[in-house]
Amino acid sequence: MRKNRISFSSDYTKGAHPKVLERLMETNFDQYDGYGTDEICKSAADRIKKICGCENGDVFFLVGGTQTNQTIIDMLLEPYEGVVAADTGHVAAHEAGAIEFAGHKVLTIPCIREQMRDGAALYADSIGKIKAADVKQLISNFYSDANHEHMVFPGAVYISHPTEYGTLYSNKELTEISEVCREYNIPLFLDGARLAYGLMSSRTDVTIQDIAELTDVFYIGGTKVGALFGEAVVFPHGVPVKHPVPIIKQHGALLAKGWILGLQFDTLFTDGLYYEMGKNAIRMAEALRRGLEEKGYRLFIDSPTNQQFIIIENDRLEKLSEHVGYGFWEKMDENHTVIRLATDWATTEEDIKTLMDYM
Amino acid sequence: MRKNRISFSSDYTKGAHPKVLERLMETNFDQYDGYGTDEICKSAADRIKKICGCENGDVFFLVGGTQTNQTIIDMLLEPYEGVVAADTGHVAAHEAGAIEFAGHKVLTIPCIREQMRDGAALYADSIGKIKAADVKQLISNFYSDANHEHMVFPGAVYISHPTEYGTLYSNKELTEISEVCREYNIPLFLDGARLAYGLMSSRTDVTIQDIAELTDVFYIGGTKVGALFGEAVVFPHGVPVKHPVPIIKQHGALLAKGWILGLQFDTLFTDGLYYEMGKNAIRMAEALRRGLEEKGYRLFIDSPTNQQFIIIENDRLEKLSEHVGYGFWEKMDENHTVIRLATDWATTEEDIKTLMDYM
Amino acid sequence: MRKNRISFSSDYTKGAHPKVLERLMETNFDQYDGYGTDEICKSAADRIKKICGCENGDVFFLVGGTQTNQTIIDMLLEPYEGVVAADTGHVAAHEAGAIEFAGHKVLTIPCIREQMRDGAALYADSIGKIKAADVKQLISNFYSDANHEHMVFPGAVYISHPTEYGTLYSNKELTEISEVCREYNIPLFLDGARLAYGLMSSRTDVTIQDIAELTDVFYIGGTKVGALFGEAVVFPHGVPVKHPVPIIKQHGALLAKGWILGLQFDTLFTDGLYYEMGKNAIRMAEALRRGLEEKGYRLFIDSPTNQQFIIIENDRLEKLSEHVGYGFWEKMDENHTVIRLATDWATTEEDIKTLMDYM
C-alpha cells in the first residue's frame, strides 16, 4: 500500500467485505471442529446449494485459485487424461505448471491468434473463450486417430467465466459446450474466480442456476469478491470421487480452521451480498469505461465485466504510473501498451473520479 | 461450536488473537501488491530474521501445515531422495500421503515401540522424537549398502518440536542431530507448527536462535498459535532453490492476498506477542496437569508442553463427553482410553476451572 | 563375464534359454505389428490364460520388474491409497522409490525384527512374508481411526512369491491373505519375478492355478527364468482400468517391438519349458544345499527355492571371492558374513561341482 496512490491493478488488492470481518470478530472465541466439518461450513454449503438449485450436490471450501484448479482437475481425470482449455486459460498459462505437477497435460485450443479481428485493434468478445465446435473437433479428432491410445485422452473441459480477458459465455455458447461434453461423457469445469462479476454484468444471460445445470463442477470465487481468501467448489450433481478429503489434503488444500472459509461464504450468500458486490464492480466498470471513452482512450477488448483493457501511449503511461496502479497486459507496438484496469466489490465513485483526474 | 460445552480437543478451535483482527480491520481498505511481494510481508520477514539472528536468511509465508511440509520437503530433496522422520511424525502418519504425492518416500525411524518403557504405562519423554544415533545409523547403513543406488537416498531429516506427542528436544539432542546432518551434508528441517508452546515450556533449554543456528529450515506455526491460519517458513542460511515462488505456487501454497499472512506474523512478532501466547498455553497446561493429578488421573505421557495426555476409564469418558470436547488418542485396554487435552493461546483460568468441574 | 570364475551371485547373469534364441532367429525377418498387438503376443497370452485357468483374464507383457511393480500398483490404487507390503518387500526397499515416484506410499508390515528366532541364527521360513492377521490388523486399525481420512488408505496388498529371501507362502497362508483382501475389497498383487522357482519347489503346495484364483494380479517372471527380459502380467479376473495401454506407456513400459516379449513367453509356455527350467534350478539348489551342509556351512535361512543363504567366515569369504561370484547379503557379526548363492534355469551339475571345489 503506497500513499497518494490509487490502484486498479487487480481485484485482489483489498481485504474483505466489512460484514465478513464483523462475523470473524463475533465468532472469534467460539470453538469449532476442524477441516470443514463444522456447522458454519454446513450452513454455507446449504445456502449455496439452495441458490444453485442443486440440493443433492456437494460443496467444498478451498483456499485459492491455482490450488482449486489443480485439485478439481486431479479429481476429474484418470492418470492418462488431460484437460481441454483455451491456450489463454489460467490453467494453461499462469499456474506455474501446477496441472502438470499433478501429472496432467493441458490440451489447448488456440484462442488468441484465431480470434483477433484482422486489421482491427479491438479484440472480438470471443477472446479467452473456446467454442463448442472446437471442443468437439478436438475430441473427435482424438478418437478418430487410430493411435489415440498413445496420446493424451481429453478427460475434462475447463472454461473460465468471466475469462482471463473479462469476456463472458452466452447461455447458448455454454449450453453448446455442455452438450458436447455430455455427448462424450466428459465433465465440464467452470472456473468462477470472478463469478460475481460475470453474473452481474448487464450483458449476460447466464445465471448461477444455469451454470449449476450445465456444468459438472464450478467454483464461486471469494478471493476476488469480498472474502479474505477462499473458493467455494460446487459439484452440482455430486462429487465424482469416493474420498474427496484425502485428495484435498494431498494437494495442501484442506484448511485446519475450515470454518473461516465457511463463515466467509455464509456471509457472502446471506441477503444477496455476493450479487450486490458483483453489481458494484460492474457499475464502477461501466463508469470507468464511459470515462475512458470520453477521454478518447481506445479499448483493447470489449469487456462486459470488471476488467477493462485499454491501449495507451507509452509516454502517457509513464506519467500515469506515478499515481495509479494498473496491470501491465502486453506491448501493443513500439509506442503503445495494453493495460488492465480492474474494479472490484469495494470500488467507489470517488475512486473512479480520482482515477479519471489522473488519466 | 456447541452450546454448554467447552473443548480442549485441539489448539486450533478458535479464531485469532484480537490484535490480529484489529490489524485486519485497520488495513482492510488499503491496497497491497499480491503474492507476498508487499511491504507488510517484508516487515514481518525482517522481524523474524532479526529475532532469529539470521539476517541473511529467507522467510516465506504459507497457509497450512501439510502444505508447508510438502513444499519444503520438495524443495530440499532430489527426486531420488526421501526424508528421514520418526514413524510417528506428522509427515509419516497424518498427511494423507502428501509427501508421496509429491514423489518422495518417508524413511521412518521406529519410535513408539522402541520407546515405551517396559511394564510402565507412562511413555518416556522420548516418545515422538528421533535420536542422532538412529539417524546416523540409518544414513551410514544406507551408504554402506553396495546396492544403495537401488534404494531411496536419505536426503533430509524431519523433526517436529514440540512433537506430535507434546515432547521436546533438548539443546543437546538437537545439536547432536544437527551434527549428524552436517556430517553427511543433509539438511535438517524442524516442523514448528506448535513452536511457541515448545519455546515457552518451563522445561526447555532451546531458543528460537538455537533452532535457527542448528537447522536448515524450520517453520513458526501460526494456525495453532494466534493466527487465523499461516506458517512462517524460515531458511536461516538461505533458501536452497533458485526459484522458490513457482515451486510454492505449484504446491497450491501461494496466497493471492499474501499480505494477510504477513500482517498476522508482523503482529505476532511485535512486542513479543508470540511468546506471550505461548506462555499462556503453558501456564494453563500446568494448571490443567495439576488439576488432573489432584483428581487422580494417570498421565499417559510426561508432556512439557500444551498437549496433555491422560488415561481415563471408558465410563467416565462417556459422561465427560457430554460437556467437554477432547481428542481421542488411542484405546489403552478394554476399559481405558487415552485422550488428549490441549490448551492454547486463549485458554483462561476460567476454562480450566470449568473443565475441572466436569472431570 | 570374467575368466576362471563361476558366479552364483544372482539368477540374472546369463542370456536366454536356447529355444528362445532359436525362435528369435527364425522369426527375425518376419514383420509384426508393434506394441503388443501382434499374433504372437496373443498366442502367448492365450497359453498363459489357459494354464492359469482364467480364460477371461487379461495378460500384458512388460520389460522389467521395478517397472512392472510400479505400473501395476499405479493401476490398482486411487491417488490417496498406498500399497501394503512387508518392509523387506522389493517395492518397499529396493526400487529407488519408484512407487513413491508414481505418488504412492508403501505401508509396511515389519517383517525382519518380528520373525527372527530369538537366540537362533537361522531365520524362520516366515522371513520376507506377511501374515493375514497382520494385514487385517493394519486395515482394521486404519478404518477404526477416526482421522483416517488424513492418513493413507490401504488400497492394495503386495506379496512376493518366492520372497526376496527365497521363502514361500503355503496355500493356507495365501488363502488367508486373499480372504482378508476380499473381505475389505482390496486387490491382492503377487510379484512372481521368480515364480518358476516357487512353483517347482519340492516344499510347496501352491500351483499357478491357485495363484490365479487367489490373487487379483500377479506376474510370471521371465528375466530370472530363461528370457532375455520380460514379465508377463496376469489379471486373472480382468484388468481393473479402462485404458491400460496409455498407463503402461506413461510408465515407459510399452515395448515398441512387443512381439519379442510375446515370443519369449510363448516359447517358455510351450511344452512345459517354464516348469522344466524351474525344476532345474530347484534340483541344483538342493544339490548346492547338500554340498554346503556336508562342508559344514551354516544356513542363514531355511530356503525351499533357488536362493540359498549361508553364514561364512570373513577370511574364507575373501579367498572364495577370487573364484566365485556371490551375493553379499549382510554382515552377521565382526567375523561372519551372510551371502546368497543362487542357482538358475541353466545351472549344471558341473557348475555345482566347480563351486564345491572352491568352497
Add this chain to the structure above:
Amino acid sequence: MRKNRISFSSDYTKGAHPKVLERLMETNFDQYDGYGTDEICKSAADRIKKICGCENGDVFFLVGGTQTNQTIIDMLLEPYEGVVAADTGHVAAHEAGAIEFAGHKVLTIPCIREQMRDGAALYADSIGKIKAADVKQLISNFYSDANHEHMVFPGAVYISHPTEYGTLYSNKELTEISEVCREYNIPLFLDGARLAYGLMSSRTDVTIQDIAELTDVFYIGGTKVGALFGEAVVFPHGVPVKHPVPIIKQHGALLAKGWILGLQFDTLFTDGLYYEMGKNAIRMAEALRRGLEEKGYRLFIDSPTNQQFIIIENDRLEKLSEHVGYGFWEKMDENHTVIRLATDWATTEEDIKTLMDYM
C-alpha cells in the same frame, strides 16, 4: 506377421541385424554383472564416445523411446521447468502424457500450421522442425513477462533428428538453435530414435560429431535401426545429475540384464554397421521415391530420410491395403489420404520391387 503381404508401415517391424543375434548366441551362457555395470556396456560406451569425439562424456543404455525421452527430460529439468518442443514433436503428441506424468509441461512451438506452404500440397522441408528464432522468441517472451514466476520456465529444448516427418536440420539450423540454448544456459536435447537415417541421408551436412558438439544430450536409436530394442543416451559433456542410476530406475528404465543393451550397441558400432544400416534404408527410400514418382504419386513431404509420405486416392489405397502394410498419416480431403511408407536397415531391392508391383 501376415502371409502374402509386405509391410512398409514403420521401421520397427523386424527383429535385429543378424550380427546382433549372433553375438547374443555366442555370449548366451557367459555371466555378466547386472544393471549396465558389465564390461560390454563399457566397451559399447567407449566406442560411442570415441566416434562422437566426446571421451569425457557419459553414455547410458535405456530400453525404449518414450521411456528415454521421459527420463532424460526429468534429468534436465527443475520441477518448475518445462521442455520446449515442436507441437508435432513426439514428446508433445505421441507419448500418452509421459512427460506430464513425470511432472513437466511441454512448451510447444506451432509447427504445422505455420509451415505449410500456402496453396501448395507439398509440405516444406521445415515441417516437424523448430527454428532458432522461435526458440529465442519463446524464451525471451518468457523472461520479459513480469509475471513469469507464475508461468512454466523453459528449461530444456527438445528436437528430433530426423523429425517425426522425416525432415532434417541443417548444420546451420542446428548451430543456431544450439547458440540460443547456450545464450540462455538451457540444455539442448536431440531425439535420435532414427539417427542413422538422418546421418546417412544424401541431403545432410550434419555428422554425429556435430551433434555431440552442439547438443547437451542426444540418443542413438537402436529399436528402429537394427537392434531388438534399446537407445544409447549420450551426454557429450557429462551427465548433469549426481546420481543418474536411481533416476533411471525410478522411471522403470534400468534393465536387469543391461549387457544385452551394451552388446547390441557394441555390435552396431563395430566396423561401421550402424552407418551401413542407415545407408541401406536411405538407398531403398530413394529407390522407393523414384518408383513412386514414376508411377505418378504425389509426395506430401519432401523427405530426405527413410520415411516417405504420399497422397493417394482412397480407392487405390483400399486395394493396396490387401497386400501392403502402410502407415496411415492423415486424411488429405474427401477422396485422398496421406500415408507413410518407411524403409529400414533390412529393406531389400526385392522388397521395393514387390511393393512397386502392388502400387
